[in-house]
Amino acid sequence: MEIKYDVEIDARGLQCPMPIVNARKAFQELPSGQTLRVLATDPGSVNDFKGWANMVADAELLAQETAELDGKTVYVHYIRKK
Amino acid sequence: MGMNGQTTVMEPKAAVDTSALWAQVEQLQAQVDALRRQTPDNRLSMVVFSGDLDRVLAAFVIASGAAASGMEVSMFFTFWGLTALRQKRESRGKTLFQKLMGWMTPVGTRGLGVSKMNFGGIGAKMLRAMMRQQGVPQIEEMAQMARDLGVRIVACQMSMDVMGIHKEELVDGIEVGGVATFLGDATRSKATLFI
Numbered sequence: 536m537e538i539k540y541d542v543e544i545d546a547r548g549l550q551c552p553m554p555i556v557n558a559r560k561a562f563q564e565l566p567s568g569q570t571l572r573v574l575a576t577d578p579g580s581v582n583d584f585k586g587w588a589n590m591v592a593d594a595e596l597l598a599q600e601t602a603e604l605d606g607k608t609v610y611v612h613y614i615r616k617k
Numbered sequence: 618m619g620m621n622g623q624t625t626v627m628e629p630k631a632a633v634d635t636s637a638l639w640a641q642v643e644q645l646q647a648q649v650d651a652l653r654r655q656t657p658d659n660r661l662s663m664v665v666f667s668g669d670l671d672r673v674l675a676a677f678v679i680a681s682g683a684a685a686s687g688m689e690v691s692m693f694f695t696f697w698g699l700t701a702l703r704q705k706r707e708s709r710g711k712t713l714f715q716k717l718m719g720w721m722t723p724v725g726t727r728g729l730g731v732s733k734m735n736f737g738g739i740g741a742k743m744l745r746a747m748m749r750q751q752g753v754p755q756i757e758e759m760a761q762m763a764r765d766l767g768v769r770i771v772a773c774q775m776s777m778d779v780m781g782i783h784k785e786e787l788v789d790g791i792e793v794g795g796v797a798t799f800l801g802d803a804t805r806s807k808a809t810l811f812i
Contacts, residue, residue, distance in 0.1 A: 548752050550751055550752050550754075551682070553754065555685045556762060590686040590687055592687070
């Protein structure tokens with residue numbers, strides 16, 4: 536799956552609530568219509584970003600996928616700013 | 618001209634209709650305002666009663682997470698929770714009991730113990746080390762983050778008076794308030810927690 540994104544943040548190795556805290560900062564600066572990609576190793580981030588996108592009015596969770604990077608499972612989240 | 622005559626006949630009726638419509642609009646506006654007052658803000662209110670490291674940490678994690686999700690967050694620190702907000706120990710102008718209380722309670726988050734298996738502070742040190750190993754921010758960073766995210770922090774005036782804690786002993790940049798301050802925020806919150 537190839538999804539286009541404009542900004543990426545790396546939250547690998549970070550625990551709750553850091554992935555969403557960092558995502559928020561990047562998302563606030565993101566221009567409308569652009570997509571943010573978040574890399575996380577926290578398995579809880581899968582549900583966290585679903586909940587987060589539900590709470591943030593202008594956020595749309597486009598997709599979530601897992602990938603193997605440097606021998607670790609990485610959870611990738613794509614969030615578009617409406 | 619014939620048309621003109623017709624409009625003059627129509628006008629009074631149209632005028633009546635408009636005023637009825639206006640009345641309806643005003644009524645609806647009043648209803649919308651009333652509903653808006655009842656609708657909660659996108660807010661989370663918390664009472665932090667506990668002075669345990671693990672509980673206060675949980676409070677700050679929830680606060681940061683909520684603030685990062687675009688919620689307004691209010692944290693009301695009362696009783697043992699106040700110890701987490703202390704930055705120094707002062708004895709001047711306090712009663713004997715208040716001085717004793719001041720000496721026996723921690724100053725700030727660094728002095729907090731865990732709610733279980735504290736063993737005189739060893740448990741707290743162990744938990745901090747375990748959190749570091751897992752890449753979990755320390756409670757001090759978490760508290761700073763919550764404040765950077767705009768979390769409203771209020772210290773309970775009444776418990777400050779009872780325990781003899783002065784505002785100068787607490788960290789800077791926080792508010793002081795009473796139960797009505799909490800209720801004012803809590804009643805327009807989507808979620809409230811007592812920790």
